[in-house]
Amino acid sequence: MEMPRLFDGRLKVRHLLLVDALSRQGTVVSAAAELHVTQPAATRSLHEVEDILGVELYERGPRGVTPTVFGEAFTQHARAVLAQLVQAGRHVVELAEADRGTVVVGTHLAGSNILLPRAIAALKHDHPHLTVIVRESTPEELLLELEAGRIDLVVGRLTAPSGEGLLRRPLYEESIELTVRAGHPLVGTSGIRFADLVAYPWILPGPQTALRGEVEGLFARHGLGLPENRVETTSFLTVRQLLLETDVVAVLPALLVRDDGRLAQLPVPLEAVGHSVGVTTSATRTLSPSARAMVRSLEEAAAGMSGGGHPQDGAAAGPDGETAGPDGAGHGGPGGRQSPR
Missing domain, CATH: 1.10.10.10 (Winged helix-like DNA-binding domain superfamily/Winged helix DNA-binding domain)
Incomplete structure (x- = not known):
């Protein structure tokens, strides 16, 4: 040929x-x-x-x-x-246009409730004319958008190490909890067994998500099939409203409901279900100045989150103790934001 x-x-x-x-x-x-x-x-x-x-x-x-x-x-x-x-x-x-750039961020359930809003607020405080566009979708669809250059970075759960044209940078570890409304019959009950929950309606992650596979494994380890009475969705707004109005049990990242007094977490341990939340970027493209500023803001927001801890060890330290992001640029600490220019 x-x-x-x-x-x-x-x-x-x-x-x-x-x-x-x-x-x-x-x-x-x-x-x-x-x-x-x-x-x-x-x-x-x-x-x-x-x-x-x-x-x-x-x-x-x-x-x-x-x-x-x-x-x-x-x-x-x-x-x-x-x-x-x-x-x-x-x-x-x-x-x-100097400070008037645009950064397009893709996000899914993990990281969208606290980390991303805080990072955007800090970024807009320093660069009010920088436009931030947020697109929410499934992890698989967001990776396609990232590959095609329609988004700059993805914020959410990291399901695999860097490779295949992607750079994945962990920011913090987050647990997964069983969540119900504050007035749910099981709230305040001691000695709840996982098998006791099957009689209630459930909200499960969509079948296209990595978390869904882990939840299915959790049921299997307890010798149970998936609840027949269930809703499958990755929309947090839908999940939250169903939680508030019904006795449904949902599997959610802990930080999503941490500050919501109308929701409660059941004291049932979910063995081997948890994840790293972080940033995914393309390994084949250099981040724009605006995207680099967004990554720095995400790092700083993650470091300041109680329960989020500090950025993970996947970050490489530069000669001055700064952290090297996915584009290899040095990033300052909370007091050292740089202009996206």
Whole structure:
């Protein structure tokens, strides 16, 4: 097979956008709708990029398209190129507008209730014209957004060490607790066994989350199946309202409900269920000045949280005792925030 000619002017950015959309959406119709083009135009563009590369990127089926091994590989590179273009445009804006940059943060359940709001408040205090955009989704969807350069960093549970193009920086350890409303019949009851809880309705993490797998293992270790009366969601607003209005039992990070007097934690130990909360960034892109400022603010907020402790040992100390973040830049302490410029 000859080397594809990618620099002869035929390959366009629209081809890269189409490949990214197709791999996520799974159908030409959905990809075309996302890109605001007609289905025939999207089909024609797909044929063009496959002709340029000399391979078939997708297997066509009655229910959509599935990436071939070539499609998976090219999608990864297409997303990396698109991410660099997004960063280039934003970097130019930040250079032109000084403190008026933008940082896009993805978040899921852990870290979204206390850590991220405190970090944003501190960042906005020092840089009021810096725009912070927060996007909430599942961990898997956020990692795709991070890979494509649509978000700068992800704040939440760390489920694996750094690798595969990602840098994961732990900030603090957080336990998982069984949470109910303050007026729940079990509050104040001693000697509660895990088996006693199965009769109540439950809220479980969604099946796409790592925490769900750990909860399923917890039930299995007690010789129990999952409760039949259950709701599955990763939306904290939904979880909280159901907790307040019903006798449901929820599995939640401890800090999410620490300061909520209307909720209570049951004294039932959850063996081997806990996690590190931290920041995930791309290993292949340099953080923008605004994103570096956001990471510094997250580090400082984590260090100041009682129960959160200090940033974890995954941080590398610089020659002056400062902490090196995911981009390798030195970060000052609480009194030493630097401008994102």
